[in-house]
Amino acid sequence: MAIIDLINQCEKDMSFKIDKLKTEFNSLRTGRANPQLLDTVYIEYYGSRVPLKQIAAISVPDARTLEIKPWDKTALEPIEAELKKIDLGSIPQKQGDLIRINLPPMNEEQRKKLVKVVSQIAEDIRVEIRNIRRDYVEKIKKAQKSSEISEDDSKRYEQQIQKVTNKYIDNINQIAQAKEKELLTL
Numbered sequence: 001m002a003i004i005d006l007i008n009q010c011e012k013d014m015s016f017k018i019d020k021l022k023t024e025f026n027s028l029r030t031g032r033a034n035p036q037l038l039d040t041v042y043i044e045y046y047g048s049r050v051p052l053k054q055i056a057a058i059s060v061p062d063a064r065t066l067e068i069k070p071w072d073k074t075a076l077e078p079i080e081a082e083l084k085k086i087d088l089g090s091i092p093q094k095q096g097d098l099i100r101i102n103l104p105p106m107n108e109e110q111r112k113k114l115v116k117v118v119s120q121i122a123e124d125i126r127v128e129i130r131n132i133r134r135d136y137v138e139k140i141k142k143a144q145k146s147s148e149i150s151e152d153d154s155k156r157y158e159q160q161i162q163k164v165t166n167k168y169i170d171n172i173n174q175i176a177q178a179k180e181k182e183l184l185t186l
Helices: 004-028 073-085 108-145 151-184
Strands: 042-045 047-053 056-062 065-070 093-096 098-102
Touching: 004 065, 004 108, 056 093, 056 151, 065 073, 073 098
Parallel strands: none
Antiparallel strands: 042 047, 056 065, 065 098, 093 098
């Protein structure tokens, strides 16, 4: 593998971790109804586990309400059963051919707990980014030891990987700060 390809792959791997961070943050409740709260919900449907958003329309009629309307009415029962298993602070209510979830307002203590969760998730992703950096720096050092690249090139490539790492760590910090601000805003 060419070194440039190695650096590009490193950046792709780190980008994947940013996507993972955003997905995890979107599944956190912020006080406002958000269809992404249900992105991680899978329903047992005709013998396989299917993401909720593939078998139902999820809408937000107001700031504290989620409505789930399955395209197939036979999916109402399994969706309701699965939604009762997750902790959204409210019990889903079936109303005709849709399920409604009224989210209670979050208190200050819940918000502070979620800020700690956000910090922990961000730190976990930072560690994963640093591990990716370590793995790619090791690959560059192996290439240098096997005389595929010179020592000067090795140092230059390591610096490039460090720049990419710094960029993604800064990105994580910005995303985490925005999420914390969103959580603390009443």
